[in-house]
Amino acid sequence: MPAYSTYTDEQLYELLQGDDQDAFTVIYQRYWKGLYQRASAMLSDGQLAQDVVQEVFISLWNRRADARIEKLQAYLYQAVRFQELKALHRLQSDAAFYDRLASITQDMIDHEPLLYNEMERIIRNVLDRLPEDQRRILHMSREEGLTYRQIAEKLGISIKTVEKKISLSLRAIRKGMDGSFPVLLTMAAAGAAHL
Numbered sequence: 001m002p003a004y005s006t007y008t009d010e011q012l013y014e015l016l017q018g019d020d021q022d023a024f025t026v027i028y029q030r031y032w033k034g035l036y037q038r039a040s041a042m043l044s045d046g047q048l049a050q051d052v053v054q055e056v057f058i059s060l061w062n063r064r065a066d067a068r069i070e071k072l073q074a075y076l077y078q079a080v081r082f083q084e085l086k087a088l089h090r091l092q093s094d095a096a097f098y099d100r101l102a103s104i105t106q107d108m109i110d111h112e113p114l115l116y117n118e119m120e121r122i123i124r125n126v127l128d129r130l131p132e133d134q135r136r137i138l139h140m141s142r143e144e145g146l147t148y149r150q151i152a153e154k155l156g157i158s159i160k161t162v163e164k165k166i167s168l169s170l171r172a173i174r175k176g177m178d179g180s181f182p183v184l185l186t187m188a189a190a191g192a193a194h195l
Helices: 002-006 009-017 021-043 046-062 072-111 113-129 132-142 148-155 159-176 180-193
Strands: none
Touching: 002 021, 009 021, 009 072, 021 046, 021 072, 046 072, 046 148, 046 159, 072 159, 113 159, 132 148, 132 159, 148 159
């Protein structure tokens, strides 16, 4: 592999398209550190940045035969930017959904205890059907107030795994409340309007 380190990106990419693992290794070694530093600066989270970069390289390997890449370095940095945005969006949408749910829940506790009980029953049924690891991670995040990093360290898993499990849990809650949530919202709003 020593000769590979002298190859241009174009030569390495051509070899990669032919399933050359050594070419992939050289590309990885050539760009991993810079991509990681970029993602880490953007995300302010080393573990999440590492997961983002890994995702880019996994995608590069999986799409090696299909993708047409002219400038490898530019492609890799653009792919990292895309993964960063996806990670940030996921974190924000999860937080926004949970904040909205918490706000509505508090309003129901204060003004519509029967609606609150019904919503709690629906959510509990959804949570009871979740896999144990998802329930545990969601509980650690929402009930214990642990950050994704703290959960990852406590469970010995990556932040990306924590993020994915929480996203899956919140998606299940959204789906489980699909029919009920709009009705509960309307009823809560109508109840609040009468106060």
